[in-house]
Amino acid sequence: MEQQYGTNVKSDGRIDLDLDSPACRAIGALVRRSSEIEGDTEAPPSYSEAVQAPVKLNIVIQIVGSRGDVQPFIALGEELQRYGHRVRLATHGIFESWIKESGLEFFPIGGDPKELMAYMVKNPGLIPQMKNLNIKDIQKKRQMVAEILDGCWMSCIEDDPITNVPFVADAIIANPPSFAHIHCAQALGIPVHLMFTMPWTSTREIPHPLANVKFSKTTPTVANYLSYSVVEWLTWQGLSDIIDNFRVKLDLEPVPTNEGASLLDTLKIPFTYCWSPALMHKPRDWPHHTDVCGFFFRDMPDYKPPADLVDFIHRGPKPIYIGFGSIVVEDPQQFTTTVLEAVRQAGVRAVISRGWNSLDGSPSPDIFYLDECPHEWLFQHVSAVVHHGGAGTTACGLRYGRPTVIVPFFGDQPFWGRLVATAGAGPAPIAYKSLNSQNLSEAIRLSLQPEITKAAEAISYKMRQESGVQAAVYSFYRHLPWDNMRCDLLPDLPASWVYKKSKTRRTMLSSKAAAQILVSHSRISAKDLQPYETKRIDIKLRRYDPLSSTTSAFVETGTKMVKATGDIFLKPYQEYERGRKETRIPSITRSTSDSPFVPDSGSIDTSASRDYNKRKERLKTTMSMVGGSAKSAGRVIGSFYKGVIVDIPLATTEGLRAVPRLYGEEVKDYGTVTDWKSGGIVAGKTFVGGMRDGLADLFVQPYKGAKEEGALGAAKGVAKGTLGIASKCSSAALGLVAYSGQGVLKSVRDLGRTKTKQMIAAARVKEGKYLEDFASEKGITTSAVVRAFEAHERCEY
Structure with a gap:
């Protein structure tokens, strides 16, 4: 497979991409032309004034990864709660007590991060090396991914597993490795916003963090950009069948093969990156819906350090910190020996965090072995930090101006190592596979040099001017369709139902609480309520x-x-x-x-x-x-x-409609086909618009060409007009059959795919009944809802 795709997996798990290979060029061209990246030079969102939430939402935050991946989102969840939202953090069960102690709701999505970390240390890249290939391991991880996908869906609609309080998500925040995000949002018809710690959006400024790019027939900027396309394609190839099976459970169509790798770009899913612009600015070619906001820091924990730790810190020169968090290595004893020998050779005192590797050794007056201790407290009392390069640990070290030595294992850790070294706040990262006591001791001594300490303090000063969590909330807010989310009766609650009365053609958006109160008091009938989608997601197979x-x-x-x-x-x-x-x-x-x-x-x-x-x-x-x-x-x-009645005519129609794009003309969008009714509407609009524009092109295109380029432009215009009338009129005529047939087919399919819709509706009704029971505690009065409904009814006449 490596030769087939022009890739090679290195010992550190990074992928060598030979962009000169035919496979890489084909993948890059396919994904690149299907991704319309709209660059901008917009600065990160500022936070000069308080941002208010016009609607109080149920927000589920879906996170897959280690403790360092979860910690930033605890800070985000706490900030969102301050604005009145109900926040559920859905992640691995091992983090339950930690999340609950932070005051957030918790939902288990399955998966064992310890097992995942051990696997990733052994196979750090997207593709396992052949020498480490174990079919049972791969199958086990695939089953874990399937389990996490199901868990993420349940986190959107199931009751709290402890209190049994109903919950239905109104918005989703997720990190990309959770993978269920877009699909859950599509099934529910709600907004989704991704947040991550390393670049996941194609850019010409830097290569993909997981790729070593090799090229000779293109420029560095194009090579950087294509690296994202190839890595995305490889990721999708490994997971597409699992995700499509998951979508079938949600009554969704499988993702078209050519669309899966570029869904985030083509759907323009909002993205917030949680690193400091002091380390890396927002790339100039990133689109408007992508922000770089700063690190997410939680409030200082209420922590009282043990007396022996305080005594050790003050007993001599400031110690360094060494810890590798949730990383799990194959030989913890040998790893511990390497670390202890490096400390001895460097001639420093050290606080060593045992972590998941249980780093421990013989008692020493210069070493203190530590179990749990908040970095926010500890890093104020050390001279430098040595760790694996997790985003949260890196951020915390730089926040307090500490020189940083990074020993990366996998994922985004090499990215952080290079970023810190480039900023001058630490030495070059030492890959785990290359680690020994000598190079680690040299890195520790180098990190304590005055120039590195000064660079770390300069970054700390800039970071103190930022407010990453608040900026991320602002980023989340500015991409929400607030106008589509308000209940017409209780404007501070999100709309979950649309009330339609066919006789008078009245339409009203209602929250779960308002709808249940009106049904209970016989003001409306439950059969007149339909689930409402605040943000519709349509995944289309685009034709070229x-x-x-x-x-x-x-x-x-x-x-x-x-x-x-x-x-x-x-x-x-x-x-x-x-x-x-x-x-x-x-x-x-x-x-x-x-x-x-x-x-x-x-x-x-x-x-x-x-x-x-x-x-x-x-x-x-x-x-x-x-x-x-x-x-x-x-x-x-x-x-x-x-195929004969729908798929082939539809593909030909869409292909003909795309022809004007080949010579630089914008292709009009006549809407999305969702059922037989919308199919007829799109067919009619396509026919009228296509015939009109095709006939007009015979005259408009030569005129425009002559005006811009004279006689040569007029000749080009004649060619464009001829091509336009052929393609546009043909697609208009064929579209009458194709779009109508597509609409009928979708309506027929929907008749047999009601399980998910019924599940969502039942969950919303259940939460509505709960909110009605506790209406007074929520500040909701029945009389206010009834009066608002009556006022809305009068306005409709």
Whole structure:
């Protein structure tokens, strides 16, 4: 696979990308042309005045990773709570007590970060090295990803696991490795905002943090940009089947193959990066919906240090700090020996955090072994910090002006190591695979040089002028569709229902609480309420020209038919094998009340009962074999008709519509097809607009060309006009069939995909009833809701 994609995995887990290879060039071109990056030079959001939240939201923050990945979002959650939001932090169960002690709600999403950290240390990159390849390990991690995806969805709609208080998310904040974010938001119809500690958005200024870029046929800026495309593609290839299976559970369509790697860019998902602009500014080609806000610092914990720690700190020269947090290595004893020998060689005193590696050694007057201690307190009392380069630990060290030595293991840690070294606040990072007592002791001695201390203090001064958490809240706020989120009756609550009365055509947006109060007091009927989407997410398969579009549609249709044809024979065999395995399991003999073979006295006719169960299992297996074959045959016919009637005409239509983009003209968007009604509307608009614009091009394009370039421009305009009338009129005519058929197909599919919608509606009703029961505590009065409803009714007439 490495040769196929022009990649090579290094010992430190980073990926060598040969961008001159045909595969990398093809992937880069595919993802790049599908990602319309709109650069800007906007500065990070300032926080010069208080930002108010016009609507109080239920916000779920979904985080996958280590303690250092979770900690910044505790600070964010605490800040959001100050503005009146209800915040649920959904992450691994090991962090439950820590999160609850911070005053936030907690929801477990599964996954074991200790196991994940151990795996990542062994396989630090996106792709495991062949020498470390273990199919069982990979399968286990894939199962963990599937478990986390399900857990993230449950965190959006399930009750609090301890208090049983209902919860339905109104907005999602997530880090990219949680992977469920966009899909949960699409199912719920709510906004999603991503936040992360390392660059995840394509830029020409720096390469992807996980890539070593090799190139000779392009420029450094293009190589940097393409590195993101290739890494995104590799990530998507490894997870696409798991994510598509997850989407099926949510009644969502699978993500088109060519769209998965660039979803964040093409959907323009808001992104906030939580590092200090004092270390790295916002790249100039990042889009308007991307911000760099500063580090997320929590409030100083209420911490009383143990007396022996205080005594050690004040007993001699300031010690250094050494700790590797939640990193798990294969040989903790050898790692400890290396660290202790480096401390001895450097001639310094040290506070060593045991962490998940349980670093420990013989007692020494120059070393203090520490269990739990907030970095915010400890780093004020040390002279330098040595750690793995987690974003939170790096930020805290620089916050207090401490020179920093980073020993990166995987992920964003090398990125932070290079960033700190470039800023002059520490020596060059030492990769874990290269670590020994000598180079670590040299790095410690270098970090204590006056010039490095001075550089760290200068960064600290700049960081003290920032307010990263508050700026992140502002960034989150400015991308929310507030106008679509307000309840018409209780404006400070989010709308969850749309109330429609067909006779008078009245429409009203209602919160969960207001809707439940009105239903309970018989002012409205529950059947007139429909779930409301504050932010609709549509994932489209974009087309770029009629030839490739039509060809790919033919190939996709043929592939589905071939697979379904194979299943006609494969499915019966699979059902037969499954039935054989089940019959090998001894069946439990039924009691006298269940079995027709057993006399009333209660004795058991074992052989008769066994024969009966065997015949029953054989019949069940036979029916399953016939059913599997019949379903597969049905899929062959269905795939053929779907391809011929909908998919191929739609692909050709979209390809023809995209032709003007090839010569620099903007392609009009006539809306999204969601059902038969919208399909008819889009078909009509496409027909009228396409015919009008196509005929107009015969005259408009030559005129525009002559005005801009004279005779040569006029000739070009004639060519454009000819191409325009052919493509636009053809797509207009074909679109009548294609978009209408697409709409009908989606309506038919929706009839059989109501489980998720029903689940969401039930969860909203449940929370509405809870809010009604505690309305007075929430400052909600029934009379106020009824009066607001009556006023709204009068305004409608």
